[in-house]
Amino acid sequence: MNILKRLTIKDLKLNKKRTIGTLIGIILAITLITVVGGMFFSMRKTLIESEIQSNGYYHVQLSDISESEVNNVKNNKDFSHIETMYDLGNAVITLENDRFQQLHTYSMSKETADYLKYNITEGRFPENGKEIAISSYYLKSLNLKLGDKINFVSGDLIDNENEVAFEYEPENTRIINGKEYEFTIVGALNQFSRNAVTTDVKTEKIDAYLTLKNPGNYKEDINELLGTTDYKKETSPKYKFLSINKSLLEWEVFAFSDSIMKVLIGMVVIVIFIILITSVFSIRNSF
Numbered sequence: 001m002n003i004l005k006r007l008t009i010k011d012l013k014l015n016k017k018r019t020i021g022t023l024i025g026i027i028l029a030i031t032l033i034t035v036v037g038g039m040f041f042s043m044r045k046t047l048i049e050s051e052i053q054s055n056g057y058y059h060v061q062l063s064d065i066s067e068s069e070v071n072n073v074k075n076n077k078d079f080s081h082i083e084t085m086y087d088l089g090n091a092v093i094t095l096e097n098d099r100f101q102q103l104h105t106y107s108m109s110k111e112t113a114d115y116l117k118y119n120i121t122e123g124r125f126p127e128n129g130k131e132i133a134i135s136s137y138y139l140k141s142l143n144l145k146l147g148d149k150i151n152f153v154s155g156d157l158i159d160n161e162n163e164v165a166f167e168y169e170p171e172n173t174r175i176i177n178g179k180e181y182e183f184t185i186v187g188a189l190n191q192f193s194r195n196a197v198t199t200d201v202k203t204e205k206i207d208a209y210l211t212l213k214n215p216g217n218y219k220e221d222i223n224e225l226l227g228t229t230d231y232k233k234e235t236s237p238k239y240k241f242l243s244i245n246k247s248l249l250e251w252e253v254f255a256f257s258d259s260i261m262k263v264l265i266g267m268v269v270i271v272i273f274i275i276l277i278t279s280v281f282s283i284r285n286s287f
Contacts, residue, residue, distance in 0.1 A: 029279035036271055047251045056116035058083070058209035059249060060222060063241035065206050073208055078221035081211035083112045086203045090175060091152035092168050093142060101141055102168045102194050105132070105154055105181070107201035116209060118197055122146065123187035129201040133187030138194055148185050153178040164241075215253045 062073070064087065074082055085108035093101045108118070110125050121136055123146045132150065134142075144150065155178030159165040165173045183198060212221055222244065223229055226236035234244055249255040 025279045029275055032275045032279075033272060036268075036275070040268070044251050048248065051245075051248045051251070053117060055245070055248075056083075056209065057081075057211055057248070058116070059212045059215065059218065059245050060210040060225065061243040061245070062208045062210070062239050063087070063205075063243070065208060065239060066204065067206065069239075070206055070208055073210060073225070076225060078213055078217070078224065079210045080213035083115050083209045084108075085112055085116075085207050086201060087205040087207055088179075088181070088198070088201060088203055089154040089177075089205075090157040090168065091154040091181075092175065093150075093152055095142070100168070100170075101138065102157075103134070103138065103152065103154075103196050104194055105196040105198060106207070107198050107203070109199060113197060117190075118195075119190040120187045121190045123185075126186055126197065126199045129198060130182070130184060131186045132183035132196050132198045133189050134185060134196045135191050135193050136188035138196075139185070139188055144185060146185055146188070149182060150185060151180065151182045153180050155179060215249070218249055218253055218255060 058081075060079075062069070065073075070082075070084055073079065085106045088105040088107060091103045091105065093103055095101060107129070108116075113119075113125060118133075120133060123133065126133055134144070134150075139145065142150075153175065155175045157165045157168060157173055157175055159173050167173070189195065189197065210225075212218055214221070219231065222231040225238075226242065227238045228236055231244060234242055236242055246255065
């Protein structure tokens with residue numbers, strides 16, 4: 001071994017140009033592979049942070065659940081964090097020229113609003129059940145401003161077949177179980193949506209946002225929570241309405257479909273292959 005070592009060192013010294021060319025080729029290959037990997041993980045981190053800043057850090061949303069169901073979820077050790085809000089339902093506000101705007105109101109604490117990124121861009125967060133914050137876009141659309149009072153009836157939006165509807169259509173949908181509310185507008189929300197937020201108002205409908213303790217086990221934990229074998233279908237025998245935060249899971253734990261994963265892996269393999277081939281020719285030319 002010592003003889004081989006001495007011969008190698010002697011050969012490197014006798015062929016300095018070749019040695020330098022070889023070292024440069026190896027350094028370039030390692031640097032390029034490191035840069036490619038760094039760019040990929042930097043992009044991944046940026047996308048994760050962007051999703052969290054837009055919607056908050058949660059993995060599963062359960063809608064229209066009861067207090068007892070909330071307590072059951074809180075006892076689930078697979079989830080490290082849970083935020084809840086009360087759903088006051090949908091309202092239809094009539095404007096001039098027979099136009100209308102649909103408004104969905106939630107009641108939540110300031111802590112929940114901060115966690116789920118319901119940020120106030122103007123004014124302040126509601127301090128009681130008589131105050132409300134509305135999307136800044138909808139404030140303009142409704143021709144309202146801070147300090148104005150707003151009255152509406154909010155309830156369940158259903159279609160002509162008594163099924164839950166999400167979009168108001170004058171001829172095909174109506175509001176039932178309505179309750180009249182009067183609020184003073186004290187804040188504008190950052191969201192480009194038809195959402196409004198108040199606080200200290202409770203209803204029988206609760207929305208829960210759950211954060212996994214170990215996102216790496218998302219398949220097992222979410223399927224166990226929902227009582228299903230395929231969480232991607234977003235259906236459950238336990239919960240009527242649910243949503244999986246796929247945008248976050250996709251980049252946090254690479255929860256992509258098989259076809260997308262194949263494309264990503266293929267792209268990485270091609271880039272590394274190109275780098276290796278280029279480096280081989282660089283080293284070969286040094287000889």
